[in-house]
Amino acid sequence: MPYKAIREIGEFGLIDKIAALAEPTLQAVPELLKGIGDDCAIYQPSGKLLQVATTDLLVDQVHFDLLTTPLNHLGSKAISVNVSDICAMNAFPRFALVSIAIPPSFSTEMVEELYKGMSHAAKEYGLAIAGGDTSSSRSGLIISVTIMGEVEPEKLTKRNGAKPGELICVTGSLGGAAAGLKLLMREKAIMLDHFENNEPYNKSVMADLKEYSEAIQCQLLPTARLDIVRFLHSRNICPTSMIDISDGLSSELHHICRQSNTGALIHESRIPISASTRRVADELQDDAITWALTGGEEYQLLFTIPKEEYELIDDYKEISVIGEVTDPDSGVFLSDIYGMRIDLATIRGFDHFGR
Ligand SMILES: Nc1ncnc2c1ncn2[C@@H]1O[C@H](COP(=O)(O)OP(=O)(O)O)[C@@H](O)[C@H]1O
Ligand SMILES: Cc1ncc(C[n+]2csc(CCOP(=O)(O)OP(=O)(O)O)c2C)c(N)n1
Ligand SMILES: [Mg+2]
Structure with missing residues (x-):
């Protein structure tokens, strides 16, 4: 079946298709009085709740590579990375505005595939796709997502409330x-090498990626930890500080410490790393701990709680206590498996303009 060029249906024909794919996400959000179709989306904020807003860009060759990324996964990831920031405030996402700049190589079906992924993720998180903007791009695909969320004022969690003596917790596992x-x-x-040598495409030269599905899923289809936000609310746990891990554990811990004016000591042996991540690291002769500290894109939550609240999280396997908050003069340190202290100021994470 030939693909339909976007020029055949034009910008407004494409927006109609996008609106149809976004439609099923609207049901979960009655406060959204108008979604796609007018000059603005219209939202009726609920009474006493605080609103939070976040935005993140995904750029071709910086955040993804279309040779290795299915478009529906990319759509889902664009939603999840933003929901993750809402979760980091201990808040719930309500609606998203999605803007895309589409390269000339894209067909109508490719845009639809992208939105199928977004719409699926949005439904999972109970948020509506309420509007956006569409442009052509003279270079690669660019996706910008903005999400609004809500939270009761007393539950809002910022980066700046950690205090010496508190526990440092992380969700899930890192490095994947x-x-x-x-x-x-x-x-x-391997694939490009093959093409360059004019060899016919042959699936057998590629590794069987099924055996690596956990790691590949972490990269292509991460999930924001809205389940953890629900858990924290259900047990009435209010972290004193929280951040999501987009740039690597080391960077995010520094953000919490800088904004809370504290130090931190975490323990290498307590950093949760899955067996499959360790296996991949061994196979690639790389270091899983370095991935956990600097890799980023985990979309797990890093947070602090008072010691007295330990028993509230103790039985929950999705949360690991990895260390404790210290005085500001103590710096931010990792104690390695031999008990040696490593200054985490020397191990920073992802930086868009980093050397
Ligand atoms: N171009 C920008 N203009 C205004 N604020 C920005 C810009 N880029 C980042 N910020 C703000 O800087 C802070 C840190 O951004 P970032 O590191 O991207 O956070 P996150 O990891 O939560 O996405 C956030 O409050 C964000 O809103
Ligand atoms: C093609 C490609 N190159 C590099 C990466 C790795 N990468 C891209 S962005 C990023 C960090 C997170 O992105 P950022 O824009 O800093 O998110 P934010 O902190 O704003 O949430 C990482 C590790 C990738 N996923 N794909
Ligand atoms: Mg950001």
Whole structure:
């Protein structure tokens, strides 16, 4: 079946298709009085709740590579990385505005595939796709998502409330997204090599990626930890500080410490790293702890709670206590498996303009 060029239906024909795909997300949000179709989306904020807003860009060749990324996964990830920021405030996402700049190589079906992923993720998180903007792009695909969320004022969690003596907690496991990215880049290099040598495409030269599905899923299809926000609310736990891990554990811990005016000591042996991430690191002769500290794109939550609240999280396997908050003069340190202290100021994470 030939693909339909976007020029055949034009900008407004494309927006109609996008609106149809966004439609099922509207049901979960009755406060949204108008979604796609007017000059603005119209939202009726609920009474006493505070509103939070976040935005993140996804740019071709910076955040994704279309050779290794299915478009529906990319759509889902664009929603999830923003929901993750809402979760980091201990808040709930309500609606999203999605803007895309589309390169000339894209067909109507490719845009639809992207929105199928967004719409699916939005439904999972109970948020509506309420509007956006569409442009052509003279270079690669660019996706910008803005999400509004809500939270009761007393539950709002910022980066700046950690105090010495408190526990540092992290959700899920770390390092998987970096492992997935390394594997995908390895497979891409093999594929390009093959094409360059004019060899016919042959699936058998590629690794069987099924055996790496956990790491690849962490990279291509991360989930924001809205389940953790629900858990925290259900147990009436209000972290004193919280951040999501987009740039690596080390960077995010520094953000909490800088904004809370504290130090921190975390323990290498307590950093949760899955067996499959360790296996990939061994295979690629790389270091899973470095991935956890600097890899980023985990979309797990890093937060602090008073020691007395330990028993409230103790039985929950999705949360690991990895260390404690210290005085500001103590710096931000990792105690390695031999008890040696490593200054985490020397191990920073992802930086768009980093050397
Ligand atoms: N171009 C920009 N203009 C205004 N504010 C920005 C810009 N880029 C980032 N920020 C703000 O700087 C802070 C840190 O951004 P970032 O590191 O991207 O956070 P996150 O990891 O939560 O996405 C956020 O409050 C964000 O809104
Ligand atoms: C093609 C490609 N190159 C590199 C990466 C790795 N990468 C891209 S952005 C990023 C960090 C997170 O992105 P950022 O824009 O800093 O998110 P924010 O902190 O604003 O949430 C990482 C590790 C990737 N996923 N794909
Ligand atoms: Mg950001």
